[in-house]
Amino acid sequence: MLEYLMLYNLGLKGYLLISKLRIVAVLNLVAITSLIAAGKGAVGAWDVAFLLLTGSMASMGSSALNHYYDKDIDVLMNRTSKRPIPSGVMKARNALIYGLGMSIASVIIALLTLNAMTAFFIALGIFFYVLIYTVWLKRRHTSNIVIGGFAGSCASYAGWAAATGGIDPLGFLVGLIVFLWTPTHFWCLSIVGREEYANARVPMLPVLVGDKRAAMYILVNTIVLVPYSIVIAFLGLGVVYLIASILAGIMLLHYNIRLVRNTSKDVAWHTYKLSSPYLAIIFIALMLDSIYNYPLPLITLS
Numbered sequence: 001m002l003e004y005l006m007l008y009n010l011g012l013k014g015y016l017l018i019s020k021l022r023i024v025a026v027l028n029l030v031a032i033t034s035l036i037a038a039g040k041g042a043v044g045a046w047d048v049a050f051l052l053l054t055g056s057m058a059s060m061g062s063s064a065l066n067h068y069y070d071k072d073i074d075v076l077m078n079r080t081s082k083r084p085i086p087s088g089v090m091k092a093r094n095a096l097i098y099g100l101g102m103s104i105a106s107v108i109i110a111l112l113t114l115n116a117m118t119a120f121f122i123a124l125g126i127f128f129y130v131l132i133y134t135v136w137l138k139r140r141h142t143s144n145i146v147i148g149g150f151a152g153s154c155a156s157y158a159g160w161a162a163a164t165g166g167i168d169p170l171g172f173l174v175g176l177i178v179f180l181w182t183p184t185h186f187w188c189l190s191i192v193g194r195e196e197y198a199n200a201r202v203p204m205l206p207v208l209v210g211d212k213r214a215a216m217y218i219l220v221n222t223i224v225l226v227p228y229s230i231v232i233a234f235l236g237l238g239v240v241y242l243i244a245s246i247l248a249g250i251m252l253l254h255y256n257i258r259l260v261r262n263t264s265k266d267v268a269w270h271t272y273k274l275s276s277p278y279l280a281i282i283f284i285a286l287m288l289d290s291i292y293n294y295p296l297p298l299i300t301l302s
């Protein structure tokens, strides 16, 4: 914490803020737990260290590029208007150089210290977040985060590949949890910021269909996400994961049903804030099963 304050005071405040460190933390959690799950609890400390390093650099770099590209609309939304570039704390050019440098370096270091497939999935995550989501879809189509959400799956795939050198069917299915989770995660927040997105002319779902229908879409998405996350337990995961996916799923469904019944910004905000803990619980449980080996004796793909 002291280092953070020192960096903060050293005028690096802008770099820390455009790195979206809370998001980096959960992305790293997804990547590391996927690494440990794929490695069945036996992974090298260097693999963990270099995955943390390269995953953090990639997420921080791509977030900086997102800040750079979105500087014109960030100034239009209250939630983002105080960010380093729109508020003048940081030059846009510096964010661009930082973002490109961190993103490119993350892929090269992953290639040199981990393996080619890990570097590929880190690059794919950057590609999906920066080019597919931020540049292409975000301002053009309401499917923006449905497709852009695959960037988050790449964090899991990078972890899985760091342990095994690639992706097997189970690894692919585990990574899809993040893809299915993202609409629930973000559409809740977009209900909170609907007017701001409309003002910035960003076609987020609630801007097009209204809060009530968006809440219904979120519930439909969660009704796909929760059973999916439970069913894949029987394809080679474990008992701790199964219990966690059921309990966390019930909690998420409860909040989503509540949001349909009471589509207020307050309920939407609380449902959004719950979404990251839901994902963290699922992936921590996945890791615990691989360390303590409580396998489910049912159908397995591998």
Ligand code: HEM
Pocket (backbone or CB within 6 Å): 022, 023, 026, 027, 030, 079, 133, 145, 148, 149, 150, 151, 152, 153, 178, 182, 185, 186, 189, 273, 276, 279
């Ligand atoms: C393209 C897909 C995604 C979109 C559009 C999206 C959107 C957002 C937005 C707009 C915020 C608020 C940021 C802020 O105001 O500072 C946010 C917060 C967050 N996102 Fe996402 N997100 C996406 C994917 C992910 C993924 C893959 C993860 C992690 C695996 C993630 C984890 C988080 C976390 C931890 C927060 C902070 C939550 C809190 O403050 O409690 N997001 N997301």
Ligand SMILES: CC(C)=CCC/C(C)=C/CC/C(C)=C/COP(=O)(O)OP(=O)(O)O
Pocket (backbone or CB within 6 Å): 020, 023, 027, 055, 058, 059, 062, 063, 066, 070, 080, 121, 122, 123, 124, 125, 126, 129, 134, 151, 152, 154, 155, 158
């Ligand atoms: C492997 C790898 C590097 C994966 C990268 C995945 C990644 C960085 C996901 C983060 C997605 C995210 C928080 C998007 C918000 O953008 P936004 O523009 O909608 O949010 P904003 O309005 O708050 O800027």
